[in-house]
Every structure is written in structure tokens, then in C-alpha cells.
Amino acid sequence: MDKQIPHPTPENISLSCAVITVSDTRTPETDKSGQLLQELLKNAEHSVTAYIIIKDEKLEVVKHLQHLCQIEFLDAVILNGGTGIAPRDTTYDAIENLLEKTLPGFGELFRWLSYQEIGSRAIASRAVAGTYQGKLVFSLPGSRNAVRLGMEKLILPELVHLRRQLHGI
Template sequence: MSSIPHPDSQPQAVNCAAITLSDTRTRETDRSGGLIRQFLADAGHSVVEYAILKDDPRLIQTQLQNLGQRLDVDAIILNGGTGIAPRDTTYDAIAALLEKTLPGFGEIFRVLSYQEIGSRAIASRAIAGVYRAKLVFSIPGSSGAVKLAMQQLILPELIHLTQQLHQQP
């Protein structure tokens, strides 16, 4: 069985927001946010919003709500705050707002992570879903996790999932 998805009918650029959630990172030290933006650009997609926010549920939810209202955003990729430490609140903030979830994203991400880092993968609360007709991916903030999620899950399906969201009923 092939792990290569079927080709998308029409290649297109997807307008994305890249949001880093961290109490310590700056634009100069945000390697993971930089990787996300670089992967998107290399694949021909646009980054229409980039921000670094403190890992605070109210800030995260406000950012998601604001992005949900924007017509120029198709997908939102958040990194950081997906663990179980007291300051890791991204999962809880995001899960409360998602209208639909993509359980397979987190499940497959953890399997792939397990192959790379072993049993520590169980601590990841990576999640994906839909909010206001926009794809939302929330991934760990390590550069290894970002690379894995972007290369093996997000980029291969970004166009296809976006097209599905914009289909007329």
C-alpha cells in the first residue's frame, strides 16, 4: 500500500497563518516558526500572517477567532504548547473551538513521532480540525516535530483538505 496521496486535481497556493506559542521565543529565536514558513514557501503557499504569542488560552482563542474572520486565510498552523506541562494550554484552547476534528492527524503524528523519539511521543497533544471553514493544525514546537508534521502530514494534504472545505454542498 502506497503512502503517497492521490495527486490534487489543481495545484494551488494556500494562504496560511503561522503562529508560534511560546513564553520565551522571539522572531530571532523562533526556529520552528521559521521552518513552517520556509516549508510553506518552498511548496508554493503563502504566509499571510505570522505571530508569536504567549501560551495563554485567552490569547490563543482570540487569535484563532480573529484569523477565523479573515477571508485571506485558508489554514492556520500553530506550533508549541501541545505537551502536558502547566503552561502547555494550546490543545485545550484549540480543541474547545474546533467545529470538526481530524482525529487521524494526531494519531498518525504520534505514530510517526514514536518511530523517531520512542515512547515520549505519548505526551504530544497534536490536533487538527476545522474552525470557520479554515484548516487548523496544532503541532509541538520542537523543530523535529515541525519538520515531521509539515513534510509527512500537512503539506501532502493541505491543498486537498482546503479544496474539500470549499466544496459547495
């Protein structure tokens, strides 16, 4: 059975994206999830305008997200890391009140897809998405498998469509 897309995207366009890895321990050399995010975006013919690694500190996440979202030509920010419930996991807490509109289906579908791969441990994920200052914002767990799942199954198939909706195109 073929899935019908209700509003097909007429042509694929290249979007400008920023990648933020939230981690107390990763470096550009050891950040396999951040590297994968960049690779998947580039393979989908999107550009990576910025890539940063920041400490898992709520104020750092807020500061960098606010700064990036002031870049006029930027379309989306994709964060990875800090979405669990450990004391040092602050990404969700940092961005939940910044998001102007949330996409509840993103987190719901991400956890459903994760459940199929890792079972009940998927309930600990606080993956979230929404909009902030005219930009799309996605927050994924920091594991490579979670990044691949979120990007291939949810973000990349809908990125251009969501941007068009956001800007009324």
C-alpha cells in the first residue's frame, strides 16, 4: 500500500541549518552524532551554516539558540544531546519555554519509532521540536542511532515542507 502525501513538496530546495551538540565530554573529533547530523544534511543537499559543541548547561543552550536564530538566512537548528532525565540533561528544559509553537507529533513519533528499536527505554527521551523566531528547531537524543532515526524517518522527509508552512509558502 503506497502512502499518500497530503501536500507533496513540488521541488526540493536547499535549507541552511545549524547543528548544536550538547555535551560535557565531546570534542569535534569524538562527536559522532554531530558528524552524522552534518553528513545527513549535506547528503540531502542542505547546507550546514554553523556547528558548535556546548556544555550541557541550560543558559548555554538558551544563549546559543537565541544567537543562531537571529541569523536571517538560517532555516533550522538541530540539537542533539541532553534530552534524557539525568541531572545534567538540560536541553529540553532550556528550549521548552522558548518554542513559540511546538510540534507534539515529532516527539510522539520519535518515541514510537524508538520503542520499536529499543523497547520501553524510549519513554526517557524528551525529543521535541517546534519553532522559534521563524526557525525550525529540533532536539534529538545524543546517540548516533537516535540521530539517524530522527533524521531519516522524521526530519529530512519533512524539513522543506515544514519550512514552507512556517513561512506561508
